[in-house]
Amino acid sequence: MPDFDLLLTDGEIVxxxxxxxxxxxxxxxxxxxxxxxxxxxxxxxISVSGLTVLPGVIDSQVHxxxxxxxxxxxxxxxxxxxxxxxxxxxxxxxxxAPQTVDAAAIQDKLDRAAGRAHVDHAxxxxxxxxxxxxxxxxxxxxxxxxxxxxxxxxTGGLLLPDDGGLARALRSGVxxxxxxxxxxxxxxxxxxxxxxxxxxxxxxxxxxxxxIRATRRILHLASAAGRRIHVLHITTAQEMALLAEFKDxxxxxxxxxxxxxxxxxxxxxxGTHAQMNPPIRDAHHRAAxxxxxxxxxxxxIGSDHAPHTAExxxxxxxxTPSGMPGVQTLVxxxxxxxxxxxxxxxxxxxxxxxxxxxxxxxxxxxxxxxxYDADFTIVDLGAKRRIEQDWLASRCGWSPFAGMNVSGWPxxxxxxxxxxxxxxxxxxxxxxxxxxxxxxxxxxxL
Numbered sequence: 001m002p003d004f005d006l007l008l009t010d011g012e013i014v015x016x017x018x019x020x021x022x023x024x025x026x027x028x029x030x031x032x033x034x035x036x037x038x039x040x041x042x043x044x045x046i047s048v049s050g051l052t053v054l055p056g057v058i059d060s061q062v063h064x065x066x067x068x069x070x071x072x073x074x075x076x077x078x079x080x081x082x083x084x085x086x087x088x089x090x091x092x093x094x095x096x097a098p099q100t101v102d103a104a105a106i107q108d109k110l111d112r113a114a115g116r117a118h119v120d121h122a123x124x125x126x127x128x129x130x131x132x133x134x135x136x137x138x139x140x141x142x143x144x145x146x147x148x149x150x151x152x153x154x155t156g157g158l159l160l161p162d163d164g165g166l167a168r169a170l171r172s173g174v175x176x177x178x179x180x181x182x183x184x185x186x187x188x189x190x191x192x193x194x195x196x197x198x199x200x201x202x203x204x205x206x207x208x209x210x211x212i213r214a215t216r217r218i219l220h221l222a223s224a225a226g227r228r229i230h231v232l233h234i235t236t237a238q239e240m241a242l243l244a245e246f247k248d249x250x251x252x253x254x255x256x257x258x259x260x261x262x263x264x265x266x267x268x269x270x271g272t273h274a275q276m277n278p279p280i281r282d283a284h285h286r287a288a289x290x291x292x293x294x295x296x297x298x299x300x301i302g303s304d305h306a307p308h309t310a311e312x313x314x315x316x317x318x319x320t321p322s323g324m325p326g327v328q329t330l331v332x333x334x335x336x337x338x339x340x341x342x343x344x345x346x347x348x349x350x351x352x353x354x355x356x357x358x359x360x361x362x363x364x365x366x367x368x369x370x371x372y373d374a375d376f377t378i379v380d381l382g383a384k385r386r387i388e389q390d391w392l393a394s395r396c397g398w399s400p401f402a403g404m405n406v407s408g409w410p411x412x413x414x415x416x417x418x419x420x421x422x423x424x425x426x427x428x429x430x431x432x433x434x435x436x437x438x439x440x441x442x443x444x445x446l
Contacts (some may be wrong), residue, residue, distance in 0.1 A: 002041040004032060006374070006417050011048030012031035014055070014349050015368045024053065026374040029416035034370060046419070048378055051411060052345070055353035056088030056370050056375025060145070060360065061178075061232060061253065061302030064090075064278050066112060068097025073307045075109075075393045078327065079118040079432055081305075081393040083421045085328035086377040086410025088119055089365060089435055090354075091145045094126030095158045101126045102134075103141060110143045110434060117432030118420060119413075120365075120375070124148040124178065126158040127169040143434035145360050146175050148232075151214045152182025152206075152277070159184060163221060170225035175439055176251070176359060177222075178230045181214035181239075182206060194318040202317070203279035208236045211278050215239045219246050230359055233258065233304050235278045237288030244297045251299040251359050254289050256326060256333040259301075259342075261400070262286045272313050272320040273400050276306065292353070295341055300355035303330045305316055307396035325394045329387060329401050335379060335408025345381070363436040376399035378412035385409045393426065 004025040013022050015034065025033035025040055033040070064078035082090050092109070094100035100123060102111060109123045122145035125131075125138045133148050148167060150158045160166055161184035170177065187210055194205040215231060219242070222229045222408075228249045234240060235258055243252050257276065262283040267273040274280055292298045306323025313320055334352070338345050357366025364373045389402045413421035422430045 004040060004042040004237070005044065006105050007037060007040060007042035007045045008036050008053060008376070009038070009045060009047050011051050012377070013053040013368055014346065024368065024374070026417040029374055030364070031266055031368065031370050031374050033373050034368065037238045048412070050380070050382055052379050053368065053376045054349055054379060055366060056373075056415065057086055057302050057331055057352045057377045058089045058362070058365065059087045059305070059330055060091045060300060060356045061093065062090045062305040062327050063095065063307070063323065065096060065307065067108070067387050071395070072309055075113050076116045076118070076358045077393060077395040078305070081122065081325070081328040083118040083426060084391070084424065086331040086379065086413050086421070087327055088375040088413060088415050090119055090121050090327065091360070092121060092123050094124045094148050095150070099126050099128070099158055099324045100124065101131050103138065103142065106138070106141055106144060113432060115430045118429055119415060119432045120424065120435050121432055122435040126150070127160050128158065129160065129165045132160070132165055132168040133172055135169055138439050139173045139175045140440050141229060142440070144440075145435065145437065146178055147173065147201040148178045148180070149171045150180045152180060152184045152187050152210070161185065163217065166218065166221050167225060170222055170227040175361070176228040176230050178232055179218050180233070181211060181218055181231055183210050183214040183217070186210045186213060196318070197316050199317040199320070200264050203263055203281050204312070206277060206279050208238060208281070211236050212242070215242060219250060222249055232302070233278055234289070235281050236285050240288055240292040240297055244292070247297070252292070252297055253300045253302050254293065254298050255302060255304045256330055257304070257324065257400070258331055259286065259289055259337065268276060268351050270400050272315070272317050273324060273398070275317065275320060275322050276304070276324055277322040290342060293347070298351065300359055301330070301334065301351045303327045307394050309396055310398050324400050325392070325396055325398070328393060329399055331377060331379065331410045332385070332406045332408065333401060334385060335381065336406040339381070339407035350389050361438040363438050363441055365435065373424065374417040375413060376412070376414040377410055378414065379408060381408050383407070383409035383411070
């Protein structure tokens with residue numbers, strides 16, 4: 001009988017101990033051994049010579065639009081894009097139709113994903129005025145990664161704008177809550193500043209103060225409730241300075257879009273395809289985001305994959321929906337930033353594997369270590385590639401980064417010891433399973 005089901009040899013790996021050459025032995029979907037395993041027997045051996053084996057990248061913020069808007073995306077096409085981009089697990093947002101706000105909606109998504117999802121997955125429960133007192137029970141359901149609060153209007157109808165409703169939600173449950181922090185009263189008051197046909201006014205309407213005011217409010221409310229929060233897609237220098245003072249309470253996400261694009265150029269080049277919430281801001285704020293990455297204020301990178309069709313995006317602003325696809329381009333974009341010296345490869349791993357694990361308490365994922373799931377994002381750091389339109393798997397069919405040349409590319413996606421993607425080809429469809437979480441694990445006998 002072989003020692004391992006799969007043996008990855010001849011490559012460089014990134015573990016909590018550092019970066020260096022080693023083999024990885026996999027048995028029953030988990031990492032069984034790491035080191036010099038040249039003499040071991042395996043049912044399958046794959047040489048990854050010249051490649052770097054990273055812990056599986058976890059994209060902790062995606063919108064896959066199923067149910068309700070599957071003409072833009074669904075769980076099959078969205079997870080296909082994830083696997084093609086080297087992402088091994090995704091956390092999907094609740095602003096679908098119907099909204100994911102109760103146990104039946106969660107079970108419906110789990111049922112829809114079974115046999116169709118190509119990567120591991122979990123789902124957020126959306127907070128509303130109607131379910132705020134039930135969130136403590138909903139957050140403990142199998143397949144749930146946590147609760148999501150929208151403080152400001154965005155795509156979909158989920159909204160919890162008032163302090164009373166927010167306080168109730170924060171008091172219900174114990175797991176970390178994800179926050180979209182834009183102040184809805186200010187958004188409503190400033191709506192006329194979104195000028196017809198001028199998407200460059202999107203960050204004028206949804207200005208810095210709209211974000212800062214909401215982030216300050218949620219920090220105050222979370223502190224009063226003693227509740228951990230995770231503030232998503234931060235876009236301003238002022239918020240980063242504020243959040244640095246609350247690291248005992250709040251973790252912080254940035255997106256590849258906000259680290260890569262800058263106003264006004266992105267609106268001139270991409271028009272409404274650069275429109276997202278919160279908006280892409282100017283280079284001053286982008287530089288502050290990068291400084292926060294360097295300083296350790298930022299805990300995670302999520303793509304905020306939010307697809308809309310090209311026809312929807314071709315409407316006249318502000319009738320156009322906000323959001324852009326990003327799950328498939330997360331790894332190439334960030335590896336390109338690694339190649340440019342903006343962050344180290346180890347910091348990339350911290351932001352996309354270990355970071356999500358710490359924030360959400362994912363069981364058995366987030367690092368290359370014995371006993372963990374055998375999830376790997378295997379990359380060629382020396383590859384020079386162009387992000388081509390025909391490589392994109394998202395149903396929406398476009399990317400703001402199509403045509404961009406990058407250094408570094410995902411060449412293999414391995415999930416629980418199964419090679420799901422290799423050399424831009426999906427090899428093992430439908431293998432995704434719900435993620436498990438340490439705060440909701442069932443008792444397991446020894």
